[in-house]
Amino acid sequence: GIQVEQSPPDLILQEGANSTLRCNFSDSVNNLQWFHQNPWGQLINLFYIPSGTKQNGRLSATTVATERYSLLYISSSQTTDSGVYFCAVGSKLTFGKGITLSVRP
């Protein structure tokens, strides 16, 4: 099956800093989504982005499907951005292991 690798596994930021989270995948896909799992376990859909670039407030995402990677950008990070960020790809969504982000005040 398709493999999904996310990096870095852990990230610690000072409030206000910017960050880039990466997702590599092993096969071409027509479905890629980014999720944020908050400390209470709720998964929030951030982007549906099989290709191209989208922006939503302080968050933006870019997927380069031909090179099989996607990037999630977080600007001016806030403590509420803390949690685990997952990339998921494919028709039934194969998830990566996630990136644990901690934003310190």
Place this chain on the structure above:
Amino acid sequence: DTGVSQDPRHKITKRGQNVTFRCDPISEHNRLYWYRQTLGQGPEFLTYFQNEAQLEKSRLLSDRFSAERPKGSFSTLEIQRTEQGDSAMYLCASSLHYRGSNEKLFFGSGTQLSVL
């Protein structure tokens, strides 16, 4: 609240007992998915429905697991003869699927199962 709802939020059971979880998807969504998540891992696909039809089951879904979506609305996931290895968060998600759709998945809060 018109999001995906799951019940119960937590379930503690003894090994060998049967348990059943319920998921109510977003009302207009025709697809419903079940995932399982263990600590430190991403969710793993178990099965999904389009309306009342179960279209695919993962090899993770042993014969002790069964899922139904009888009228194409809510779904139940039953685990028979639970084992300690079944302890996990069981997540339900739903989406609106049609040809050429942007099929964003929306997740419920999950049911945390602990098998003692």
